[in-house]
Amino acid sequence: MSESVRKIIHIDMDAFYASVEQRDFPMYQGKPLAVGGSRERGVVAAASYEARKFGVRSAMSSRMAYRRCPDLIFVKPRFEVYKAVSSQIREIFFQYTDLVEPLSLDEAFLDVTENKKQIPSATLVAKAIKQQIKTEIGLTASAGISINKFLAKIASDYQKPDGLTLIAPHEAESFVENLEVDKFFGVGKVTAEKMHSLGIHTGADLKKLPEKELVKQFGKVGHFYFHIARAVDNRPVNPNRIRKSVGVENTFEADISGAVNILMHLEPIAEAVIERMQKSGMQGKTLTLKVKYATFEQVTRSKTLLEPIGTYELMIHLAKELIQSIEANSPIRLLGLTISNPEDKHQETGTQLSLEF
Template identity: 60%
Template sequence: MTRKIIHIDMDAFFASVEQRDFPELRGKPVVVGSSSDRGVIAAASYEARKYGVRSAMASKVALRRCPHLIFQKHRFEVYKEVSAQIREIFFEYTDLVEPLSLDEAFLDVTQNKKGIESATQVAREIKQKILEKTQLTASAGVSANKFLAKVASDQRKPNGMYIIKPKDVQAFVEQLPIEKFFGVGKKTAEKMHQLDIHKGKDLLRFDLARMIHYFGKAGQYFYDIARGIDERPVRPHRERKSVGIENTFSKDLVDEQQIKLEIERLKAGLVKRLAKSGKQGKTLTLKVKFDNFEQITRSKTLQEPIDQKLLSELAVELIREAPLNRPIRLLGLTISNFKGEDEEPEALQLLIDFKY
């Protein structure tokens, strides 16, 4: 039986909630975030996006692009409440709901509670109910697997719906720009371009062995999705793949002692979060963002879970290995590769926290 998968993605979720709750903001370029020199945009309305403003952009860059940008402080409790309302709608149709974040989720409606044969009809009903209950719009993608449904939901945003039927899968994937592939980030796209891979059809030139040679564990995933294959199930109880903590500093760090002190603070915070999560991981990753927004990471993986003492030692090692030759804007530490978990290609490790 062909699976029927829907991907629902709320349109500019945080910013749309702000425009809904404050009518004077409607039709205006609104962002959620701080307007300070060191602020970062958490979400941007479609009016703001017309000026090239995007989430994760530095606020000062966003203001240069749109001087009349309107900044709203985040209200995460409100966003979580609205997200819960939306999930209630999902569960009217299926218990196979896999949230990726507050504003998007996969649904498997192959066998749904209402006995509706058409996944397109289910998606249409869900979109309408979301609008009626929250006064917010959502975009939907419908297809035979998670990869295709995710890509489809991006085709007609905002407030759109796109269906990729089984007979159209290969033609669709072959013409899809590689940057549109779910799991292909900026660095992977650059590497693919160096290999003269620009669209899905270009991936078909590479056999599985060559894909794994160039892209490691993710090679199997790229090989499959180039052929429209994605057997991953919709998992209602998806567990976190990592526990991390990071801090953006009010002033750039330039002194070695300052850096070591901040690493100790991060380590202490990470230990508390690990204790709360009950997780034990074997990989520690250091994240460094410099004053020019260049970002690097360094990782260490052990055979056994990293305890508190090893965490301190590894953090010091990672700092020594990192080329800290510029003022530092942000530092972060993350534990992953949890004890007993199945390995999964990095490209598939989806975020389930807030999207920034």
Template identity: 60%
Template sequence: MESHRKIIHIDMDAFYASVEQHDNPALKGKPVAVGGSKERGVVAAASYEARKFGVRSAMPSVTAYQKCPQIVFVKPRFERYKEVSNQIHEVFHTYTDLIEPLSLDEAYLDVTQNKKGISSATMIAKAIRADIKAKTGLTASAGISTNKFIAKIASDYNKPDGITLVGPEKTETFLEQLAIEKFFGVGKVTAKKMRSLGINNGMDLKAWSKDDLITNFGKSGGFYYEIVRGNDDRPVNPNRIRKSLGAENTFDYDLIELVDMKLALEPIAVTVMKRLEKANTFGKTLTLKVKFKDFSQITRSQSLTEEIRTLDQLVSLSFDLLEQINWEEFPSGVRLLGITCSNFEKREIVQLLKEGHQLTLDF
């Protein structure tokens, strides 16, 4: 009988906002935005009650208030989020040491062999979710499958407080029926292009040859060809060291004025800072990426002697790099802006953990 890995992807539900609602019972059941204020700033995270009104992270606070006038803005408390994240990871380690954190609130776990000797990955996922709820008062969603890619998609399938199993016998059907936007790695712009080509779901994507996908989507086409077939051999890597963290945005129309570019950069900076805080990793180098309407692109970087740890620093440095560009040398019209932080402090690599023998799948 073929053997498979058992991978669980755990993703906390609206983590920042849920922590705030848990710590302040007066916020329970109310639409909550972490970050920003009624007058200015950008939303860093939104509760599910706020999301029902269309409020999303990286949205200007003024827009969030317009969509949901009863929304409650609270200041982020990253130290508290890190504290809760540590409690969650303590739960993970009672089941396995093969844990690959993606951020403060999500991680991959390989439970093929586990400390509890439980043969069912589904039972482990249920137990982990129950332990997290008992320890933190928060809910988590889980995806279970034979590889990381499908497990991550599955964890988002029944959010919030859901659990989804995609075993080997269900993989093909699950991916074929999945809307193209749900595929991890297919962004908003790519999804729009795919739909214009008649690719609306996994079955449509699977009908395309590898060569045709590469012709239309570059090297990413090869990735799309593999993932729609459920092919992902990446192991859960507890020793993964980040080299950079960033975010970018492609605009629906070209930006011409510097003031518009600055306005567009602020929510990107918020997203980057959110990811840095979630990963508890900070860099000394900031890189600004600019792509023009003819698809040519440039980057500009600046390195500091100290780590970039605040949103104000991130925004200020991004604006400085933007202002240093001699715009007369480049085509008029910017279609994409991006910010990346790198040059992280070297971390001591923990002792390598031996991956266990692959057992027969028993979900």
């Protein structure tokens, strides 16, 4: 590991949209609540912890969520409110450091190696931020603290809700070695399955493979896997980070076909994309349709407009046009939609190992 270390905090609001609704409307407190969709259509944008006990999760279809929790309360998202609350939270972050990298409305990385309040311990900084959010805004957040973004992100998810988890410098490598690859931030379900097929189940297994072999198996991201297996992640906290794309895809239990059927399955995907766009603040002018057939042949079709694609109705209209350019009657196992080509405008957005954590 490097002889120098940074102090990185990842703050992740707990069930953010749902928690804002429960804060603002006391009748929802303690109740299973889903933001987004309805009982008939759409997808869940966020679920309260009471709903999660029934297996309700974000990105789940509303129908599936209702089947799992018949008493589930659906409310429409209020993105302007969430954005306003997010701005309040971000102002708290800036009281401690200018090195704040928002990932979305409800999470951000902070580099507090040097902080404005000159608090010596990153853990104490995280505690102070959590307490300030709770006192001033009435919401709880979970915090992960470690030497890099990869570990801080994983740590913040460890003791939700209202969690505080430190992965100290001397624990970093052994922590990663014991971590299941399924829980690696940046390793999705398909990649995890491929890793399992190669006998890679933990960070220790991943660490055994040479960098050249990882690149051969996984492409350029293999370099990243090689380094994080050793708890090395040198990516800086970037306060000017601009998200370049937002996408959602779905693999079906049974193959689908036919233009009408394809469009029906694209509707909840489009809703999820719109919700992620609103959550991240990203807008783009290119819509890409991804199709993977039962034969595993994959095709993409794109359409670019002069103005951002910002509404569900426009996205579905463009999706209809893109469907006409694919072989719609062949069995399809996966569909996806991605918005990219963001607007060209400004968007908000080492010391020694003895550093106190």
